[in-house]
Amino acid sequence: MTASPILEVSGVSLAFGGVRALNDVSFTVPEGAITAVIGPNGAGKTSLFNTISGFYRPQSGSIRFAGESLDGVRAPQRAARGLARTFQNIALFRGMTVLDNIKLGRHAHMRTGVLDALFYWGRAQKEELELRAEIEERIIDFLEIQHIRNASVGTLSYGLQKRVELARALAMRPRILMLDEPVAGMNREETEDMARFILDVKEEWGVTILMVEHDMGMVMDISDHVVVLNFGQVIASGTPREVQGNDAVVAAYLGSGDVGAIARRIKAEAA
Amino acid sequence: MRIGTLKTSYAADEALFDTPTQRLLLGLLALGAIAFPFVASPYWLFLACLCAINVASATGLNLLTGYTGLVSLGQAAFMSVGAYTVAVLEIRLGTPFFINLLVGAGLAAMIGILVGIPSLKVKGLYLAIATIAASVILHFLFAHWSLTGESRGLSMPPARLFGLTLDQPFSLYWLIMPVTCLMVLGAANLLRTRIGRAFIAIRDRDISAEVLGIPLLRYKLTSFAISSFYAGLAGGLWAYFFRVVTPESFPLVNSIFYLAAIIVGGMGTILGGILGAVFMTLVPELLKFVANWATPIYPDALAALAPVRTIVFGGLIVGFLIFEPRGLAEIWRRLRRFFHLWPFRT
Amino acid sequence: MDTLFLAEVTLAGLGAGALYALTGVAFVLIYKATRVVNLAIGEILMLGGYAFLGFAAGLGLSPWLALPLAIAAGGALGWLVERALIRPMLGESPISVFMVTIGLGSILAGVVQLGWGADPLRLPEFMPSTPVFIGEAYLAPKVAIGFVAAAVVIGLFLALFRFSRGGVALKATAADQGAAYSVGIDVPRVFSVAWILACATAAGAGVLIGAIGGISPTMGVFGLSVLVVVIIGGLDSIAGALVGGLLIGLVEALAGAFLGGEFKLVVTFALLLVLLMVRPYGLFGTHEIERL
Ligand SMILES: Nc1ncnc2c1ncn2[C@@H]1O[C@H](COP(=O)(O)OP(=O)(O)OP(=O)(O)O)[C@@H](O)[C@H]1O
Ligand SMILES: [Mg+2]
Numbered sequence: 001m002t003a004s005p006i007l008e009v010s011g012v013s014l015a016f017g018g019v020r021a022l023n024d025v026s027f028t029v030p031e032g033a034i035t036a037v038i039g040p041n042g043a044g045k046t047s048l049f050n051t052i053s054g055f056y057r058p059q060s061g062s063i064r065f066a067g068e069s070l071d072g073v074r075a076p077q078r079a080a081r082g083l084a085r086t087f088q089n090i091a092l093f094r095g096m097t098v099l100d101n102i103k104l105g106r107h108a109h110m111r112t113g114v115l116d117a118l119f120y121w122g123r124a125q126k127e128e129l130e131l132r133a134e135i136e137e138r139i140i141d142f143l144e145i146q147h148i149r150n151a152s153v154g155t156l157s158y159g160l161q162k163r164v165e166l167a168r169a170l171a172m173r174p175r176i177l178m179l180d181e182p183v184a185g186m187n188r189e190e191t192e193d194m195a196r197f198i199l200d201v202k203e204e205w206g207v208t209i210l211m212v213e214h215d216m217g218m219v220m221d222i223s224d225h226v227v228v229l230n231f232g233q234v235i236a237s238g239t240p241r242e243v244q245g246n247d248a249v250v251a252a253y254l255g256s257g258d259v260g261a262i263a264r265r266i267k268a269e270a271a
Numbered sequence: 272m273r274i275g276t277l278k279t280s281y282a283a284d285e286a287l288f289d290t291p292t293q294r295l296l297l298g299l300l301a302l303g304a305i306a307f308p309f310v311a312s313p314y315w316l317f318l319a320c321l322c323a324i325n326v327a328s329a330t331g332l333n334l335l336t337g338y339t340g341l342v343s344l345g346q347a348a349f350m351s352v353g354a355y356t357v358a359v360l361e362i363r364l365g366t367p368f369f370i371n372l373l374v375g376a377g378l379a380a381m382i383g384i385l386v387g388i389p390s391l392k393v394k395g396l397y398l399a400i401a402t403i404a405a406s407v408i409l410h411f412l413f414a415h416w417s418l419t420g421e422s423r424g425l426s427m428p429p430a431r432l433f434g435l436t437l438d439q440p441f442s443l444y445w446l447i448m449p450v451t452c453l454m455v456l457g458a459a460n461l462l463r464t465r466i467g468r469a470f471i472a473i474r475d476r477d478i479s480a481e482v483l484g485i486p487l488l489r490y491k492l493t494s495f496a497i498s499s500f501y502a503g504l505a506g507g508l509w510a511y512f513f514r515v516v517t518p519e520s521f522p523l524v525n526s527i528f529y530l531a532a533i534i535v536g537g538m539g540t541i542l543g544g545i546l547g548a549v550f551m552t553l554v555p556e557l558l559k560f561v562a563n564w565a566t567p568i569y570p571d572a573l574a575a576l577a578p579v580r581t582i583v584f585g586g587l588i589v590g591f592l593i594f595e596p597r598g599l600a601e602i603w604r605r606l607r608r609f610f611h612l613w614p615f616r617t
Numbered sequence: 618m619d620t621l622f623l624a625e626v627t628l629a630g631l632g633a634g635a636l637y638a639l640t641g642v643a644f645v646l647i648y649k650a651t652r653v654v655n656l657a658i659g660e661i662l663m664l665g666g667y668a669f670l671g672f673a674a675g676l677g678l679s680p681w682l683a684l685p686l687a688i689a690a691g692g693a694l695g696w697l698v699e700r701a702l703i704r705p706m707l708g709e710s711p712i713s714v715f716m717v718t719i720g721l722g723s724i725l726a727g728v729v730q731l732g733w734g735a736d737p738l739r740l741p742e743f744m745p746s747t748p749v750f751i752g753e754a755y756l757a758p759k760v761a762i763g764f765v766a767a768a769v770v771i772g773l774f775l776a777l778f779r780f781s782r783g784g785v786a787l788k789a790t791a792a793d794q795g796a797a798y799s800v801g802i803d804v805p806r807v808f809s810v811a812w813i814l815a816c817a818t819a820a821g822a823g824v825l826i827g828a829i830g831g832i833s834p835t836m837g838v839f840g841l842s843v844l845v846v847v848i849i850g851g852l853d854s855i856a857g858a859l860v861g862g863l864l865i866g867l868v869e870a871l872a873g874a875f876l877g878g879e880f881k882l883v884v885t886f887a888l889l890l891v892l893l894m895v896r897p898y899g900l901f902g903t904h905e906i907e908r909l
Contacts, residue, residue, distance in 0.1 A: 053482045079484030091479035095471045095539060104468045108484030112464045114493060120460035128464060132281045172484065342712050389890070392897040395711060396654050400848050401893055403841070404886040411883040527719055534716060578730035578834075585723025592717050593705050 006031040006176055006208050007052070012061030014044075014051055014232075021047040022058065023232040029176065029225075034202055034209040036219045038243075039229035040253060045212040046088050048229065049180050052210075053085060054078045066175060080108035082175030086165040086182065088212070092153040098164050099149045102135055105171030139167050143197060159190040166197065170205070177201060179211040183218060191215065195222055220244065228252070287459055304452075308444045316440035318556060322549045323451040324508050329532040329548035330458050330541065331501020336530065337538035338467065339494040340474030341390060345402035347525035348409045349499040352379040353506030354516045355413055358425040361510075368430035368437075368446075372507040379503025380496040382409075387495030391488050406523055414518035424517025427510065437511065447508050454501060459541050461497070470494055474539075531584065535591045537598025546599040554587070555580050624754040626874040627867065632760035634866020635767035640822045640839070641846040641858030642771055643815040648852050649791040650811030653703055654715045657722035658819055659840020660729075665691045665820025666740065666827030666836065667729050673741045680743030684824055691820020692813040699812035704805075722837055730834040737833035744828060763825045770818065771859065778855070783810065791853065842869070845885050849892055851902020860900060 005028035014022040021044045029035045037045050050056045052063055054075035063070045070078060084105070092101050110131070116124035140146055143163055148156060153164060162182060169177055182198065183191040195218050201207050213219050219226065219240065226243040228236040230252040236243050243249055288294050308316055332346045356375035360366050386405040390398050413419045429438035430446065437443050461467050469490045472480035481487050510516050528551060536547020558580055565572040591598060640662060647655045655661075668690040672683035702721060706714045749761040778784035789797040790807045798804045823832075826839065846865045850857025865885055872884040898904045 050482075055478065055482055074486070075481045076484045076486045079482060085482065087479060091476050093472050093475040093480075095475050096468065100468055100471075103465075104472055104480075104485075105483060107465050107469060110465045112466065114461070114466060114497065117461045117464040117466045118457035120464070124460075124464050128285060129281055132285060136281065168483070342715075389893050389897075393893055396715060396852075397848065397893060397897060399712075399715075400844060401890060403844075404890045404893075407882055407886040408890075411879070414879070527723075530716065531720075534713075575731060577735070578727040581727030581730065582724050583727075585720040585725075585727065588720030589702060589717050589724070592709075592713050592720070593702065596709070596713065 004031060005029055006066055007210065008064040009048075009052070010062055010064075012048075012051060012058045012063065014047055014056055014058045020232050022051065025061070025229070025232070025234055027227045027234055027237055029208060029210050031208050032202070032206060033224040034198065034211065034222055035225040035227065036223035036240075037210065037212045037227045037229060038214070038216070038219055043229040044232040045229055046180055047232075049085065049178055049212065052078075052178065053083060076108065079172060082173060083178065084169040084172035084174035084176070085178035086162070086169050086180055088180040088184070090158075090161045090165055092161055092164060092168075094152070094154045096153065097150050098145065098153055098156070098167075099132075099135070099140075101153055101164055102139060102167045102171050103131055105168040106131055106135075106173070109173055135167075135171060139170050142200070143167050143170075159186050159194075162186065162194065163197075166194075170201065174207050176208040176210060179209065179213075181212055181214060183213065183215050191218060198222060285463065287456075287463070304448060308441050313440050316444055318553070320440055320443055320447045320512055322552045323447045324505050324512065325529070325532065325548040325552050326545050327451045327454045327508065328502050328505035329529050329536070330455050330544040331498040331505065332529045333533045333538065333541070333544035334458055334461070334470065334501070335494050335498035337533050337540070337543070338462065338474060339470040339491065340477075341387075341491060341494060342395065342399040342530070343386075343402045343495075343498070344399050344523065344526045344530065345386060345406045346498070346502050346529040347521040347523065348402075348406035349379045349383055349502035350506030350509060350525070351409060351413060351516070351518075351521035352382055352499075353503030354510035354520065355419050355425070355506075356503070357507040357510040358427040358516045359418060361427045361430075362425060365428075368432070368511065372450075372504055375507040375510075376500045376503035379506065380500035383495040383499025383502075384492050386499075387492045390491045390495070402526075403523065406526060410518055410521075420517075422518060424515060424520070426515050429514060430511045438514075443512055447512065450504065450508060454504065455541065455545065458501075458544075462541070466490075466493065471539075528584075531588045533598075535587055535598055537600030540598075540600040542603065543598050543600035546603065550599060551584075551587070554583060558583060621753055622874075624752070625756070626870050628751060628754055628756045629760060630867035630870025631863055632756065632764045632866070633870060634863035635764040636822055636826055636862075637843060637846045637866050638859045638862025639767040639770060640819055640843045641850065641862045642774055642855055643818040643822070644843055644847050645850075645853065645855055645858045646774075646787075646811050646815040646818075648847075649855075650787055651699075651703065651808050652711065653718065654711065654852070655718045655815075656715060656840060656844065657698075657718040657725060657837075658815075658843055659837035660722040660725035661691060661694060661816050662819040662823035662826065662839060663729060663832065663834070663836040664694060664725055665823030666832035667733055668820065669824045669827065670733070670738060670740055670832065673743075680741055684743075684821075687824050688817045688821045691823070692817035694820075695812040695814070695816025696809060698816070699809055703812070704808070722840070726834050726837055733834075735834055737831050739831045740824070740827045742828075757829070759825075759829045763829060766825060767822070770821070774818075775855070783807075787811065841882075842885065845889050847899075849889060849899055851899030853903055854899065854901035857899055857901035 007029035009028070010026045012022055012025045013020070025048065037048065039045055047056065051058050054070065054073065065078070065081065065083060093104065096104070110127055112124045112127055116122065140149055143166065145160070145163060145167060148160060153161060156164065166179070166182065179198070183194045186194065198209060198211070199222055202209055211223075223240055226237065226240050227234060228243055228246070228249050235248045235252060236246045283289065288297055307319065311319065328346055328350055332343060335341050335343055353375035356378050357371045360371040360374060361368070386402055389401040393401065414422050419425065429436050431437065435442065437446055469480070469485045472483070472485055473487060473490055477487055506521070513520075532547035532551045533544050534547070535550060536545065537543025559576060562572040562576045595601060640658060644655060644658050647653055665687050669683050669687035672678045672686045673680050678686070698721060702717055703714065706717055744759050744762050746758050749756045749758050778787065786797070786802045786807050789800070789802055790804055794804055823836075826836070842865060846861040847858055849864065850859070850861030868885055868888060869881045872880045876884070892899070
């Protein structure tokens, strides 16, 4: 991949009291590709996402997105610029239907003000109906969730909830889509569906993807580029094949005691 | 029995009242509301106006507490801002009532924003206490300011419209009821736009909402502003209705009343705000009725009325929270379901 | 400025502040153990005063017997409330539980008014009435006794928290209910005991306050000042309740003496607002960290 980077993380460090969650982390995310961030539990992957989203402020380092610095840009503005994401612990809004959860994703791109909204005339109505049509045609059909659009999110299975979260992120008009463990806790079939959706988003929507995932099979299958994090530091990066052969990576997984099975699979797949 | 409805466009699907039955019901309700003043006695008209004022205020609080998840014990204080403004404008300037109402509501909204600023830093109970603090300060201000008549308060002339004087429940009904209906409709509209969704998102998971593009402070303050705008408008109507505004007109217990109304009615549903406010307004009247009726048998019944009201008020809050936390709106939903499926059992 | 007057006002303020602190400690005890903000604390305190009146004047018992009985009645009420109203609300949002206590306060106020009428009443005299002088400053004897009693009870509480098994259980429960449960602490019992102790304490405070200023069904507004005290101190801090109580007692006394009685409440609440902006979780309260 030689495309220019859409996201550049340089020298980011983040500490919680004594815990150094991120330590001088630098990497780039090429545009239009799938980049995976892997690493044992507690390596700092979610903290990295939260820092990119603007929820945590790093003690040092800087992040550039689409050629502009994100320093001092607050989380909602980052979302408005096209940083969309899903969460490791599903963060759907239980008081809303699936459809409203998805619509919420578009918030930053809408213009309806309080007065428009109170009267629901002109702009407010037009905007709502356009959004509805777009969501129906581009997102709901695409993710095959027509049957649950009016369901309350609390009643859905885990796999479907993850899919609704993806739908909401897609409604955010992403330039980069950050997925925190998109297939965690899913069965084989659901995982395959999700992998297919992610590939389709990349290909059909032309959206850059940055994802954290523990499922090595999937990471190796679909990503173009892998960054390995351990104890808050980048210990390797490159194509899936390069990373698989890297001794430090294997050691990190073994050393952490983080499911030896994963390490074995890395080796098996490298072979 | 009704079976699924077929919808042909997104616009139809997004409508507030999306089934023919609902529209029919609504039409009947509107006809009833128009016919009501011609058949009801002044006492019932008085109660209807009072219910409408309380519905307006409770709906505002519901937007803030039920939908945005910010608890306020200041709704009555915001009403007092509207009421005093209307009274002062009416007495000093004699401006038309709709201008007075809007100015009062606008002022209340501004004070609401001011009171909401601590929500930048504090949440939940700490915020509720900040709203109590604001109420205490406003009460003090009104009780000591010569413009607001100090502790005596203000008596004001009635509203006038095209040479008509609105000083009877019959004429006031035509002011209060339409305004309340518009306010409720406005709230329902608000909730189907991005603003309503932002409120609910803040209530359900504020920090995720922020990462998804919702500026928290801005929407929390918007919610405060709208909610206190509603309160101010309701307070203005209240002033025209009673025409005497004193510092004791809007005690803290009234703020609790509105909170109780949305709890009993069902937080976070428009219907809940309406049902709760009407119910909580009528219960004391019902008790009065019972006391009158019981007096021949139990002569002290009327004397016991005040404490019994207090007990019933508390009992309703506790009872609903423990046994029916989703309120009257949920009971209504169950009833409706039952009749839709009737005669088949679920 | 007249220093003697200032000294007397200060003493009276500290005297009232000690009772705020005592009730504040009761409030914090419930909050620490059960995370419930008990807005009915003012009404429970009021009920203590009326129970005392009932035992002493109604049943004609000696005040020295009526006092422990009133305290016991407060404890019994605490037990009942926790069982009947608080436990069913376990897991509900804090705001719902807080509203339950508001409802409870309303019920208690109504019951008292139904039983004893709406007019203020005086409690039978039972405390010595020899004037107390500190230096030259005069201090009403009842206020002095109230101060000493509050200090003793708070001291007992502090010792209990620090040195008893129950205190450890309370601390563990306050820190993490789930973890406390899993190491074998009987969390429901901690809840129950906290409510009993706190309501008994509040009832005792009610007798002291009633002895000083009389009792009435609107006495529950005392709870509002206590709320200010604990918010200023920090909801989960005993030390905060002490400092906050004395501070608010003092501020109210000074505001009452130099500005006028009607300024008391507004000054304390204005102070509260300022403090909330500067220190959102009170002087000593802990701020819970949020994660995404
Ligand atoms: N808000 C916080 N406060 C304190 N420590 C935190 C916070 N968030 C994360 N940490 C710590 O930072 C480290 C990195 O956590 P993080 O959640 O980023 O790991 P992760 O790589 O996402 O792990 P997993 O694979 O289990 O999701 C951990 O030690 C964690 O305990
Ligand atoms: Mg993680």
